[in-house]
Amino acid sequence: MAQLELMIPDKPGESGLDTIPFILGAADCVLTVMEIAGVMELSIALGVVTGPLAAAAGNFMALGAGYAEAAADITWKEQSRGFSLGVVMGADGAGPKKAAAYFGHRFFQRNDYLPGGAKIAAQAYVKGLLGGYSQGRSLSREQRLVLWQDLLARAKSLPGWNDFSGQSQKAKDWPTSKWVDYYIFFGAVFKKYHLSE
DSSP: OOHHHHHSOSSGGGOSSSSOOOOBOGGGGOOOHHHHHHTHHHHHHHTOOSGGGGGOSOOOGGGOHHHHHHHHHHHHHHHHHHHHHHHHHHHHTOOHHHHHHHHSOOOOOOOTTSTTHHHHHHHHHHHHHHHHHHHHHHSOHHHHHHHHHHHHHHHTTSTTGGGTTTOTTTGGGOOHHHHHHHHHHHHHHHHHHHBOO
């Protein structure tokens, strides 16, 4: 069972709070082979070959500890970003094609200080996006409501909230750019409150 499913109550009334106190770590954001199969359509849309996905992180020990540490920092930064976006899209019911179109084809700039840094970033981001999307989709309808209740309650105090406050009636008519901004905003809310640094 995905870690997110274990953290979110099954019913909105189980918690007297509008927010849910939980934090996920790096190990909670990685897909199992079975979960990869569950998001195969998104994996294909992203162009991910799922076999070597688990071995995507390179071995930088030969280059030295500083490179390994830099690689780990880049990996967590991009994996957590992808995971957060994936969770909110999966929990919101965005289809795999839409998820891939919105966030599946990012450009990662070359890192002059870390050989292969762009590749590390891209692979970590895709792993995170797939993991988050899988876990967001695996939530029950009630758990999705609880998660969105949590995200909305936390978002109200953050800059950018006014861009989406009271917009639910107009959401059907939003252009793609507004949806992208919406998922970026709520992905950042999820990351801020529910992922460890």
